[in-house]
Amino acid sequence: xxxxxxxxxxxxxxxxxxxxxxxxxxxxxxxxxxxxxxxxxxxxxxxxxxxxxxxxxxxxxxxxxxxxxxxxxxxxxxxxxxxxxxxxxxxxxxxxxxxxxxxxxxxxxxxxxxxxxxxx
Amino acid sequence: xxxxxxxxxxxxxxxxxxxxxxxxxxxxxxxxxxxxxxxxxxxxxxxxxxxxxxxxxxxxxxxxxxxxxxxxxxxxxxxxxxxxxxxxxxxxxxxxxxxxxxxxxxxxxxxxxxxxxxxxxxxxxxxxxxxxxxxxxxxxxxxxx
Numbered sequence: 001x002x003x004x005x006x007x008x009x010x011x012x013x014x015x016x017x018x019x020x021x022x023x024x025x026x027x028x029x030x031x032x033x034x035x036x037x038x039x040x041x042x043x044x045x046x047x048x049x050x051x052x053x054x055x056x057x058x059x060x061x062x063x064x065x066x067x068x069x070x071x072x073x074x075x076x077x078x079x080x081x082x083x084x085x086x087x088x089x090x091x092x093x094x095x096x097x098x099x100x101x102x103x104x105x106x107x108x109x110x111x112x113x114x115x116x117x118x119x120x
Numbered sequence: 121x122x123x124x125x126x127x128x129x130x131x132x133x134x135x136x137x138x139x140x141x142x143x144x145x146x147x148x149x150x151x152x153x154x155x156x157x158x159x160x161x162x163x164x165x166x167x168x169x170x171x172x173x174x175x176x177x178x179x180x181x182x183x184x185x186x187x188x189x190x191x192x193x194x195x196x197x198x199x200x201x202x203x204x205x206x207x208x209x210x211x212x213x214x215x216x217x218x219x220x221x222x223x224x225x226x227x228x229x230x231x232x233x234x235x236x237x238x239x240x241x242x243x244x245x246x247x248x249x250x251x252x253x254x255x256x257x258x259x260x261x262x263x264x265x
Binding site for chain 1: 139140148178213215226228238247248249250251252253254255256257258259260261262263264265
């Protein structure tokens with residue numbers, strides 16, 4: 001398959017999203033010094049601006065070959081659910097991990113995060 | 121410091137645009153402090169790599185660098201979190217054109233910015249469960265060149 005140069009033009013996309021949600025968590029002591037903090041959250045998000053993005057492009061060396069590519073629109077409203085867990089070790093080190101899913105009519109976005117926090 | 125990953129799937133809808141799926145992974149490192157009681161401010165920097173594939177064989181691969189500042193304040197049962205940041209992206213988009221047996225591609229660079237405000241109330245039940253109700257507004261804008 002051959003290769004062909006392509007010039008991609010500028011484009012922009014903007015988002016203004018509101019989210020109303022609730023979260024619940026509880027501290028669960030583990031051993032003498034450690035604590036686990038499990039939490040769950042659920043929310044409702046609404047997108048007020050763009051629901052699709054468009055990019056313009058054209059083949060290099062081919063005048064008049066410009067074309068536009070538009071993504072399919074995603075839903076303006078989405079349900080956001082997730083869970084998080086943190087481990088306080090009784091030392092300055094804290095570990096955490098979380099999972100969040102945003103579900104709309106034709107879109108599923110899942111985010112997984114893990115990390116550590118050191119306090120001094 | 122936190123590694124993060126995101127997986128996205130957008131199905132084809134009523135129009136003729138193809139759906140796509142994508143994933144990104146990266147790492148974020150930050151530092152924050154409490155200059156005043158119940159007030160925390162900090163900054164973070166992140167690096168991530170994105171990979172998006174459309175059902176029509178178009179694809180995008182790129183990297184992004186992000187800078188972010190954030191702060192939070194507490195007063196009694198109320199809290200307010202704010203953050204703002206910017207991102208610079210660079211990558212390559214490619215699209216297979218079957219009829220001509222070519223795969224045209226082009227480099228893309230872009231930048232963006234965003235900010236969010238989140239406020240709410242926190243309460244603790246007699247069973248020791250903390251509950252939190254919040255409302256947030258997130259603004260994001262991105263431009264490619």
